[in-house]
Each structure stands twice: as structure tokens, then as C-alpha cells.
Amino acid sequence: MVRLEHIKEIVNPTPSKIVLLVLDGLGGLAHQKTGLTELESAKTPNLDRLAKESICGMLEPVGLGITPGSAPGHLGLFGYDPLQYTIGRGVLAALGIEMELEDGDVAARGNFCTMNGDGVITDRRAGRIPTEQCAELCRLLDGTSIEGVKISVAPVREHRFAAVFRGKGFSSALGDSDPQRDGLPPKDIEPLVTGIAKSARIANKFIAQTKQALSGREPANMVVLRGFAKYPPEIPSMREAFGLKPAAIAAYPMYRGLARAVGMDNLPAGNTVEDEFFTLAEHYKTYDFFFIHVKQTDSAGEDGDFQRKVKAIEEVDRALPRLTSLKPDVIVVTADHSTPAMFKGHSWHAVPCLLYSKWCRPDAVTAFSESACIGGALGRFNAAELMPLMLANALKLKKYGA
């Protein structure tokens, strides 16, 4: 497969514009009554017209049978093979709740948990305390400094939180304190490489301080940490890898965080798809790659609400002329994964994809849907192959080899 090092040889920046419109969880499964998926049930005259002028196919987010989380689902669309490139769990957790991360920060995931008088963890989830209580406890722990390292703590959901360690030389090569099952004491955090004893000491001091601060607050009288990871992740930015000047228009923190992790600027997303397209128009001159994220399709799918997902797709379709009227050189409409309403969750199914450009060589597909895109000229292809194709259609790649 074509890899980043091959692309790097032939990158040829130009002012041409690429718009990648991601309808999160778009792929669906047929409704029992109609035999049609959500996308096939929706009235989408604008998407269908675009599909007719496009080259279409079924995009495989990670690989056959693999249900992607949001991070691998999007990394693939951004041009990074999700089997090769990952973002550390700690960083993902912190980005997901939009904590401010600076270069060199180290982030970890944390749980509030219950420890008994013998120092044994009896419940790694502290009875799944409500998110509000988690937030209150995080305020208690947030902002402490140990040996010059500042530690920020913020709630995720229920018993989960994220912790960010900021200080010169603080290393992410640290083991977990989380023993991963009840009935064991928390582990000391161990340095995984030599020369970082100070980082391990600071992390262990933080846990000791925390234990004191939480004393008497059963069931949440202790914390465990895991998944220490350095920000930024070891992924070349989209500018380095593809010569792009990219921007993201996404409302939800997780996607803004993912975009930022690969070097995109985040623009205001507003509250509706129309707002997102307004932002696109407003900043159109400043960037040459736009990632626009629509969350409603996924949320409706997760809730098992077939009709709401249909309506979310139709809302995108109605707003679409605002996007196409800007006449981007390349338009792609696709998804990071399937979230069939019938399935009520992410699934492994391939997702429909259309790519429009003046040079795309349209195929015979005349509707944007799962069943139509199967017959498209792109066939079934890997998400990470999309970026070279977008770049080529925007004339941003030179010839490979003599």
C-alpha cells in the first residue's frame, strides 16, 4: 500500500480546495419493513446529483470486520493508516474533553475507585459515581504542582477523568497504577525506560496526595491512572505529510481534538450543519483542506432512532448547495464508520463514499447509497487510500518515479 513516505516524495502544494464532509456513522442497515437503509430512506436529491458527477465506492474504515472507534475512523480519513498510527489513550481522553494541551504535555486516563483499609481496590469504578460527583472531585484535585510539574484534572464521564502533567522533562514512558481488576492493591507507577525516575516519583506523589485529599469520600476514596501518553502524538502533521493547510469545522470536542492532533486549525462550528457551511464560506480563502464533521447521524444511530438519522441526513442534503456553490476542486462525502440504527452502535460495515472533481472520471452511480456505491469505480477501498486520491484530484501530487 502507498505509505506516507511515498506521498511525501510527490507532494505538490497548490491553492486548490478540498472539502471532506464526514457524516459520522452514516453507514446503516436495512429497515425490516422497507428493506432500505437510513441513507436509502432519506430524500437526498442534492447528494444524488453530486454522486452522479462523482466517482463512488465503499470505503473500508480499518479493514473487513473491524469496528472502528472514532479515532481510527477519522485517522484513516485524514490519510493515516489507523493500523499504523495511533493516538495514546491519555491524550485522546484529554483531547476528547477539550483540555488545553501544549507540546510536551503528558496525559493519562484516570478512574476514581474504592480502596479498603488493607489498601486493596474493591471497586475499580467507585460504584460508577455520577458525572457531577466526578466533576466535583476533579475540582478538588485540579491544579496541584509537584516538583515543578503542574497537574490538571478534568472529568470525563461517571468515574472517569483525565489528568495532564505539564513540566519540563516529564516523561510519558510510565506504567499504569491501575491493576486492571478488583481485589488487588494499586501498583506503583514504574518508569518504563531509564533516566526518568523523577517522572515516576512525581506521578506516585500525585496519587499519594490524591489519596489523602479523597480520604473519607467513599466510594471514591482513591484513583488509578493508566495510558500515559505524550502530546502531540507521533504522527506527522497534515502539513508535513501532505503539504496541506487544513482546518476543521466540528462541534464536538473529540473530533476537534483529533483534528488538532494532526495539525488542523479548529474553526467555529455553530449549532447546525448550515452554520458549519457558513463557517466554511467565511474561511474558504485561508485554507486548502476542510474537514467538516456532522455528529447527528451517529447520535441518532447510537440511540437506535432510524427516523431521526434519516432526518439528519436530509438536513445535510438540504444545506449542501451552500457547500457546492463554493465550487471546491474536490468534494468528498463519506463517514468514519457505520452506526446502523438497527444495531444501536458503531459497526464494521463499509461506508458509502463519493469523490467529486473535474478530473474524477465519474462512474455509472446515480444515487448516494450503500447499494449504489457498491457498483462504483472505486470498488471497496481502504480509508487511508482516500487522501492520495483527494490530493491527486486537486492536482496536489506529482508523478511517482521517472
Add this chain to the structure above:
Amino acid sequence: MVRLEHIKEIVNPTPSKIVLLVLDGLGGLAHQKTGLTELESAKTPNLDRLAKESICGMLEPVGLGITPGSAPGHLGLFGYDPLQYTIGRGVLAALGIEMELEDGDVAARGNFCTMNGDGVITDRRAGRIPTEQCAELCRLLDGTSIEGVKISVAPVREHRFAAVFRGKGFSSALGDSDPQRDGLPPKDIEPLVTGIAKSARIANKFIAQTKQALSGREPANMVVLRGFAKYPPEIPSMREAFGLKPAAIAAYPMYRGLARAVGMDNLPAGNTVEDEFFTLAEHYKTYDFFFIHVKQTDSAGEDGDFQRKVKAIEEVDRALPRLTSLKPDVIVVTADHSTPAMFKGHSWHAVPCLLYSKWCRPDAVTAFSESACIGGALGRFNAAELMPLMLANALKLKKYGA
């Protein structure tokens, strides 16, 4: 993906015949008036009849979005993954102008350039001197010997030339003298590994001699060298890799050179496609694999001449019975890349491919064209997967595994 080491295990030479007919740059884009590509516009009753009896698909020369140069485009068709196997720039340049290369020769690309009195290069291209002048200067430099190494120099185009160093132990692990931009002095050629100081010294002496020889010949008063590479390239021959006895019928030096680099014998190509097929018939008994190259389709595409490309395709179609009447066990018709007349250059678009054999299991495709082949049983597949399929259909591969 199946790799050469897998194939090597199951190679099973037989006298059966494979003919690979490459219409260079065949893939096209639709004409604005008709909505048909060059191939779809051409009257091709013979190719269509063959497609009907064949298994068809869209061949991806390198990868989605990647526009191949001639070398990677052909290496893929010859069975070598062009992302894994490359031919050094110097060797390609020398092969491209049909210089005689012997095993162990080292070739480099060169530029005539302009150097000022301070030893700074003011124009790396010597004002793009005409090719005739380049040829005259090359004659001046050609044939010198330094410390037992004979150096041949031949013109490529404008300011470009190729230099071949022939002598026992001469190494290709040499840096460039070309500083890659104006305003800098040429670099000394450095050995890139230990133990080859003599090779670097000889290369630097050659440049010093050349400087003297060109004294006063402004703007071409100096040379720079780059891309030193050993012949033959580090690619197993088609005999080693596939057990084939292969021959090439190609008129243009670049393709004859590429064929030679993978161990094919070059046969006389004459002036027309018919001549090529005559040569095929004449040497049919001597070889079991024939690569036939048709350049006219690519040249017309590069010139943006839609109608001339259509006519070039029709000429191949008219001559085709001469090929099919030999009843090769396997016939493949495809291309090394697309050169759409509308695009006036190589492009990234997949190319149509048909494979005929008694055992091919024909699909529903009844015409040889881009839009028809999309629906073929091969789908979209990588160029380097074609060779195992040709070998299999010629019954030249044994079972893999017990």
C-alpha cells in the same frame, strides 16, 4: 499481498505462451461532447470480442491517486510491486537513451551547468542549451579513462546527459555533486560507505577533467552529477522470479531499457503495431512470455489529441487478429497508466484490463472500455497482482501449501 518469495516457491515452467500487450497511457477521460473516453469512442470489434471471452477489471498501476512514471508503471505489469522495487535514476537515464550497460556498470544523471569565476553555479541548466549542443559537448567528454575506469557520456535532452562508469570495483554508493540549487558551488562527490574512496576520487577527477575540457564554453562550462546507480538494478530477473523466458517487442529506448533491466531479450519492433505482431509470430517458438509495447496511444494523449489516440487504438484493434491467430495460452491487454487526451499527461486513473485464457472464467463484460471493465470480475486490483494471474492461467504455477 502475494510477494515474489511466495511465487518463487510455486513457479512451474511450462512451454505455454503469455502475451502482454501494453497500450501505453490507454486509460482516458470522457470527451466533453460525447461523454465517452478515447477507448469508448474507438471502434474495437476485435478487442470487444476478446473482452467477452476474458476476465476483466480495472488495474491500479501503483495505488489510488498515484500517477506513475513509465518505470513504476511497467515494473508493476512485469510483476514487481513498484512501491518496493525501483530502478536507480542514473540507470534509468542510461537505459532510456539505450546506452549499452554491462553488469557492474554504474550510471549517473548529469547536467551541463554554468559556473562563475568564484566557483559558484549560477545556472544548473546552462540556459537549457539545445540538445544538439549537448550532444556535441558529450562527444568531447565521452570515452575518457581514469585509473582504469572507462567513462562513457551520452546526451539525453537539452542540458541533460547520462554518464556510465565501467571498471572493476567501481561503487555506486556515491553522493551527488549537484547542489540542487543555484548560487552554491558544486559539491565534492562523497563516498556514502567506507572502503570506496577510490570510486569517489575517480568521479571527482572526471569532474575536474570535464571542467577543464569545457573551459570557455559558457554557458555550459561545468557539469554536475547525481543519482549514481548500479546496473543491473536489485531486482530478480523474470527468469529467476517467475521461471519465464521473456522477450520484449518495443520501439522506444525507455521501454527496451526497462525490459532489459528485468532480463527480457529485446526483439526488433519495426515501425507499426503490425510490424510488432510480425516479430511476435517470427520469434513465437523461442520465448514463453512476450511484452509488446504500443507507444502511440500515450504520445497522442500527451499531445492532447483525442482523435489521434482513438485512431491509435483502432490500429491496434485492426492488427489484433494477427496476434490472436497465434492462439497464445494467455493474452492480456492493458496499460501502464492513463494518459487522457483531456489531461495532456500521465494521470492517476485506473486502466482497463482484460485477461484471456482457456481457464479465465469469463465475466459479463462484453466490451473493452473503462466503464465496462469496472463491472468485471477482477474489480479494481493492483498491477503487481497481474503476473501471478497470468502465470496461473498459463498453468505455470503449482499449488501453494500442502
